[in-house]
Structure formats: C-alpha cells, structure tokens
Amino acid sequence: MTRITRILPMLLGWLLLLTFSTSAHAQLEIDITKGNLDPVQIAVPDFLATTQAERELGEKVSAVIRADLERSGLFKALDPASFLETQTNIDYKPTFADWRVIKADALVSGRIKTESDSRVLVEFRLWDVFAGQQLKGVRFATTPDNWRRTAHKASDAIYEALTGESGYFDSRIVFIDEKGPKINRTKRLAIMDQDGDSPVYLLGGSDLVLTPRFSPNSQTIVYMSYENDNPHIYLLDIETGRRELLGDFPGMTFAPRFSPKGDKLILSMARRGNSDIYLMDLRTRSTTRLTTDPAIDVSASFAPDGRKIVFNSDRGSSPQIYQMDADGKNVKRISFGKGRYSAPVWSPRGDKIAFVRSQKGKFGIGVMDVDGKNERMLTESYLDESPTWSPNGRVILFSRDNRGSKNGSEVWSVDLTGQNLRRVETPGQASDPAWSPLLP
Amino acid sequence: MKRILIAGAALLVLSACATKPDPEVEVVERPVVEEPRPVFEAPKDVLPPVAQQPDTFEVDPNLPTPGSIDDFAYQSGGEPRVFFGYDQYDLSAEARDVLRRQANWLNVYTNSTAIVEGHADERGTREYNLALGARRADSVKAFLVSQGVAPNRLRTISYGKERPIDGRPSADGWARNRNSLTNVRLGSIS
Structure with a gap:
C-alpha cells in the first residue's frame, strides 16, 4: 500500500x-x-x-x-x-x-x-x-x-x-579562474571536468583573458585576451596547446562565438567607439559585417541550425535582445519585458534563448522562446551573468557575484525549469563558464 | 626632487591652480587661441570659461616636474580621469574642462602620446560593458582631437568592467568606476 x-x-x-x-x-x-x-x-x-x-x-x-x-x-x-x-x-x-x-x-x-x-x-x-x-x-x-x-x-x-535525452556528464567546462580583490584581480584561462574534477590552467596567466567559448565539434576554444595591451580574440587547441591570434583588426575584437558547424566565428569589433557584429570564415579568414547601426551590437549567438542570430543591442536606447537572419537582414527585437536585457545565448536544442535581465538593481538568468515569448526568470542575485548551456540544453551554468561577497565570483548551475539551483565547485573564484559539447 | 626653475612660455600657458603671483616669475600673456567647435553639445546654461587658465605661474617645489607624467595628472586636476553617468558616454561640462587642460598639456609636450582607457562599472554584463568602455574611450579621444591633439598620438582601449578603481559595491563605488583614463606616455604609442 x-x-x-x-x-x-x-x-x-x-x-x-x-x-x-x-x-x-x-x-x-x-x-x-x-x-x-x-x-x-x-x-x-x-x-x-x-x-x-x-x-x-x-x-x-x-x-x-x-x-x-x-x-x-x-x-x-x-x-x-x-x-x-x-x-x-x-x-x-x-x-x-x-x-x-x-x-x-x-x-x-x-x-x-x-x-x-x-x-x-x-x-x-x-x-x-x-x-x-x-x-x-x-x-x-x-x-x-x-x-x-x-x-x-x-x-x-x-x-x-x-x-530519453542525451546526457551531459562526459563534458568539460572552460572558465576564467580569478584571484585577488576586485581592484587588483588576475584572471586566467582554466578547464575542468563538468563535475569540477581535474582543474588545469590552459594559459600562463600574465594577460587578462575573458569569455572563453567552446567549438561545438572540436576541442578548440575561442577567447578574448589583452595580450600586448591589444584586446583581440584567439583560438586555442586544447589538445595541442596551439594558440592563434585571429585577424589583424584595427579595433578591439571581442564577444566571439562559434557557428554551429564550427567553421565560422561570430564576433564584435569596436571601431571609433562603435561596436558591430561581424562574421569570420575560419578557413578563408574573410570577414563580413552584419550590423551597421551606430548602437552597441554585441553578444551574438547562432541558432543551432545556423539560420538565425540572436544578439544584444541598445539601438532602442536601452539594451535589449534582437534577432536577425544569418546575413544580418530582418532585424527584430524579441525582448519586451521590464528591465535591461543582455548576453543572449541560443540553446543547443534550438528551442530556447538564455539571457541576463537586470531590473531594480538585480541581475538574473532567464529563458525565453526563440520568438521572445514565454519569458521566465530562473535566478536572481546582485550579479548573475554569462549563461552557458549544457550540451543537451537542459542545464544552464552561469557566473554569480554576491554583493560584497568575499568569495568573489562563483559558478552556479540551474535547470531549464528553474529547479536544482546549486553552486559548482571550482578551485577558487571563477567566472565566464562555457560548457563543452559531449566529449567524443 | 630636482626642480627645473626655467619655465618656458609654453609651460606658462598650461599652468593651473596658481595660488598667488610670484614676482620672481615672468608673466607671459597667453596666446589667443581660438577654441575649436566642440564635438559634444554643452548644456545650454553652461558657458565655456572666459579664460582657460590663470595666466600667472609659480614654481612650487612641491609640484611635479613640468612635462612629466605626474605633471600631466596634476594638470588634469589630480587624476587624469573623467567620469560618466550610468550607461552614458557623453562628456559633462566638468569632464570637458578636464579634457581641455589635458589637451593643452598634450599640445605643449608634443613628444608624448596617450592610451585612452574606457572603463565601466560592474552593473552590466561583460561584453556590453566592453562595448560601453569603447564608446567612452572614443568620446574622450574625439574631444582631445577636437582640441588640436593629433589623432595618431592617441590610442583607445576598452577594459569594460575589468579594471575597477573602487571596490565598493555602492553607488559611489560604481560612479568612480565609470571613467576614462588618459594614460600618457613620453614617447610613441606602443
């Protein structure tokens, strides 16, 4: 009974x-x-x-x-x-x-x-x-x-x-290891297993590095570095350690992400103070400009079918989430809730977009349908940001900074449903997590 | 500290904050400089200063060596930074005043160059703040150029929210971290 x-x-x-x-x-x-x-x-x-x-x-x-x-x-x-x-x-x-x-x-x-x-x-x-x-x-x-x-x-x-869905346990997380107080913080590229085991540094740590992201189909990372006081994006092959500066651009290049096939990068470049989104073919190294608006256009992320791009822009005066075709056409705004939106990331399943929303002095991670409907906030704190999806699109990792916390930045995880909020073990302060695809 | 008592006319032009005239020092009339059209509109009720600088000069042993990086900071009002409103990149009247003094210095010490750093507070996401810092640095560069500084002497860099100068998670702390630093170097831009 x-x-x-x-x-x-x-x-x-x-x-x-x-x-x-x-x-x-x-x-x-x-x-x-x-x-x-x-x-x-x-x-x-x-x-x-x-x-x-x-x-x-x-x-x-x-x-x-x-x-x-x-x-x-x-x-x-x-x-x-x-x-x-x-x-x-x-x-x-x-x-x-x-x-x-x-x-x-x-x-x-x-x-x-x-x-x-x-x-x-x-x-x-x-x-x-x-x-x-x-x-x-x-x-x-x-x-x-x-x-x-x-x-x-x-x-x-x-x-x-x-x-009935693929798992995500045999995967890794690349992240930024942080040391020191806010006003004197050093950041270093590191990687660990999905469960926090076997953390190792990937770079020496003398240069400021930010926003690493995994290729969807190889053990390659793209990230931003201030090497030689020149903020640009780099490729790093984790297996071989081979590192490569991408392009000799006049302005800062940042906010890189791979295309679903891993053969292109979408990124932002700032020229005369104006940030726009560009597409770079990794074979030919040719770039195509996708946005020309005088507003900030950053944080672009491809749909898994490669047809659409979601990005962050303040063209409507406050930062919001927009969507466009892969060629930059048909731009439309998709975030209409209260507050300021940023850092959109398309789910690998293709059905959701994760984002950061700030309102009344708090920053939280939310998800919405790809047309902006059914918005749902999953987390909130002094500063939650940098969402990244598990390979199966069911879990989101993000950085959390609690106000005045001595722990500094931490990595947390939450289910797509908003359940199972928990801290992910990291060797120390950590930010900008990026989940790998399932290992081969 | 070794003091240089010989002050050139050019130096006198950019002197700031003289307390009282020193009879030992020659007073030089400042040249008439036509102010270039500002790139950013000033608020309607604030007029530009009638004269940009006091036209007297005093050699104070406590002052930094003229032409030094310390001197640039001193001439900028202590710290060569200008500050911005939340998610803003336009220059306040106060910021323009500081930048005019920076431009004067740069126009005298023409062997110097500067890296203009744009900074943001932590109340925004990382990539958006990198873009915001780029806008702020560019605002400052454009203004300095409008004041006669050659564009090839200025390079911009955005640090977004990565290099805060104030660790307080408060309105005062955030306001301090929304700034642009004119990082002067004696010599060419690296």
Whole structure:
C-alpha cells in the first residue's frame, strides 16, 4: 500500500509513463521538461570485482555515477548501507523485492573485469525495479586510468535511458579562474571536468583573458585576451596547446562565438567607439559585417541550425535582445519585458534563448522562446551573468557575484525549469563558464 | 626632487591652480587661441570659461616636474580621469574642462602620446560593458582631437568592467568606476 501511494503521485506527475500500453511492464521514464518534483530513487552498488585493483576501481566508478546523477537533481542516489541484496553476478536477475523494500525505482548493477594490463571492461545493467525489467545494458572497454570518463559515460547512458535525452556528464567546462580583490584581480584561462574534477590552467596567466567559448565539434576554444595591451580574440587547441591570434583588426575584437558547424566565428569589433557584429570564415579568414547601426551590437549567438542570430543591442536606447537572419537582414527585437536585457545565448536544442535581465538593481538568468515569448526568470542575485548551456540544453551554468561577497565570483548551475539551483565547485573564484559539447 | 626653475612660455600657458603671483616669475600673456567647435553639445546654461587658465605661474617645489607624467595628472586636476553617468558616454561640462587642460598639456609636450582607457562599472554584463568602455574611450579621444591633439598620438582601449578603481559595491563605488583614463606616455604609442 505504501508503495502504491508513493508511486501513484509520480505516475500522475511526471515520473512513470506507460509507454507500452499493451505491455504488462511499466517503463521507468523521467520527463525532464516538468521540473523535478520528486527525484527518481536509484541504487548504484559498487561495481562487482574479483581483484583488489578492480574493487578499488569499481568503488570509484560507482561513486562518480552516484554523484553525477544526484547533481542532476533528477535522481536520489540511495545509500549503499541500506541495500539488502548483495549481488554476486550481474548476469542474474536481481531480487527485485529486496530493492522495492528500500524504495529503489531503478538499479544499476555493474562489474569491472580486467582483460589485460592496459584494458578493463566496465559493464552494467540498468533495471526498472518496479517492472522487473532491464532497461539498458552497456559495456565499455577502456584503460584503467580512464575510469573517470568511463563513469561519466555510464552516467550519460543511464540518464539517456531514463529521460530519453542525451546526457551531459562526459563534458568539460572552460572558465576564467580569478584571484585577488576586485581592484587588483588576475584572471586566467582554466578547464575542468563538468563535475569540477581535474582543474588545469590552459594559459600562463600574465594577460587578462575573458569569455572563453567552446567549438561545438572540436576541442578548440575561442577567447578574448589583452595580450600586448591589444584586446583581440584567439583560438586555442586544447589538445595541442596551439594558440592563434585571429585577424589583424584595427579595433578591439571581442564577444566571439562559434557557428554551429564550427567553421565560422561570430564576433564584435569596436571601431571609433562603435561596436558591430561581424562574421569570420575560419578557413578563408574573410570577414563580413552584419550590423551597421551606430548602437552597441554585441553578444551574438547562432541558432543551432545556423539560420538565425540572436544578439544584444541598445539601438532602442536601452539594451535589449534582437534577432536577425544569418546575413544580418530582418532585424527584430524579441525582448519586451521590464528591465535591461543582455548576453543572449541560443540553446543547443534550438528551442530556447538564455539571457541576463537586470531590473531594480538585480541581475538574473532567464529563458525565453526563440520568438521572445514565454519569458521566465530562473535566478536572481546582485550579479548573475554569462549563461552557458549544457550540451543537451537542459542545464544552464552561469557566473554569480554576491554583493560584497568575499568569495568573489562563483559558478552556479540551474535547470531549464528553474529547479536544482546549486553552486559548482571550482578551485577558487571563477567566472565566464562555457560548457563543452559531449566529449567524443 | 630636482626642480627645473626655467619655465618656458609654453609651460606658462598650461599652468593651473596658481595660488598667488610670484614676482620672481615672468608673466607671459597667453596666446589667443581660438577654441575649436566642440564635438559634444554643452548644456545650454553652461558657458565655456572666459579664460582657460590663470595666466600667472609659480614654481612650487612641491609640484611635479613640468612635462612629466605626474605633471600631466596634476594638470588634469589630480587624476587624469573623467567620469560618466550610468550607461552614458557623453562628456559633462566638468569632464570637458578636464579634457581641455589635458589637451593643452598634450599640445605643449608634443613628444608624448596617450592610451585612452574606457572603463565601466560592474552593473552590466561583460561584453556590453566592453562595448560601453569603447564608446567612452572614443568620446574622450574625439574631444582631445577636437582640441588640436593629433589623432595618431592617441590610442583607445576598452577594459569594460575589468579594471575597477573602487571596490565598493555602492553607488559611489560604481560612479568612480565609470571613467576614462588618459594614460600618457613620453614617447610613441606602443
């Protein structure tokens, strides 16, 4: 009875959908568009192993999976101490009754198997406990030192099986590491895993660097640097460390972003004080001017289909969000709420635009449909800015600066639904986060 | 500090803030300079000063060496910055007054150059503020050029909100951070 009263609201609300009405089995599925009313309870026992080395690997992999799923806000990873069944072989069905008792909705039973010194198999089965049905079976062959990425890939597979959408755990975040007080702050380009692990600096740190952004399809970053007191944009190949100044422009170039195919950049250039938007072909290095208005035109961002561009302009006296075709034609304003709008970023799914709105001395992150309708504010503080989308368009990272805070700038994350607001661990003060695409 | 007691006529032209005339110092009539048309309209009720500078000069051992970078700051009124309103880039009467004094100095010490820095407060997003800083720096450069400074002696750079001079998260702090700094160098623009 208690089980039914617990499951019923989930059925009605968002959690369980009977996708096969003819089937006797219910299918565990999460509708992530509705916001997190009640997280799925998931049991992830430590992956089974035979040797001590495998056991240690299994514990680490399972811990990372639990942490990934919990951070998404869609899952509650149950405490392994509460588990009744200890499986000895993942090729047999679990004793579902034992998992139902502890109110697990889903179970991940996995195994580590060493094939050779340089090769391990990491495999798992994902079970719908209520239906007693396997939802997914996955096997990764990898090197032992690659266990962390393997765990993130496993998290992505679980997320995808239960939500029907691709995950975002096997990805990285490039950001600006900040040190020192406001009036004497140094900024340095850095990168870390999506969960804050393995932070490393990408540049030496002698020059002011800002606004890094990922290529949508390669391990390349575009960013702005004040190298030689000349603010311009640079490309950086993360794998090789190769760095390249883009173009020899007379004015400051800034606010760069890649096109969806990664073959072009959209950026702003300031000439005689006036900032306009330009498109640069990365192969030919030719540039095309897209805006000619005497107003500020900055922060351009492509739609994922490459046909439209959203940008920030104060041509109507206050900063607002505008949209135009990829050739600069058909400019129209799309923000009409109260306050000042800036920093629009098109979702990788194509359905939403994230932005910053300031009103009454507060700055918050919001989302709107691509035509500007259904505006919704997700966050607000003294200064929330620099939104960036997860690869699946479900989570937004942003910089937060609390008034007079000694912590300085921090990175936070929030779901598209406005739920699951939480701080992202960074090595120190951090700003301008930019999410990578899923790693290959 | 080594003092230079020989003051050229040109130097006298740009002297500021003389307290009382020193009989030891020769008084030179300032040349008649026709003021160029301002690029920015002054508010209607404020007239430009009748005479730009006091026409007497005193060598004070506490003053910076004429022609030095310290001297430029001193002649600008202490700090070679002008300030702006929120999200504004037009020059106030006070800012134009400071910039006229900067232009006079630059027109005397013609071997100097300047990097004009545009700055914004933190009450705006990063990229918008970079653009705003560019506008502010350009406003200052255009005004200095209108006062006779050769454009190739001036370079602009926007720091957006990246180089605040006041860490207070208050109206006073933000107002200080909305500025343009005329960063003078003796020699060519790097």
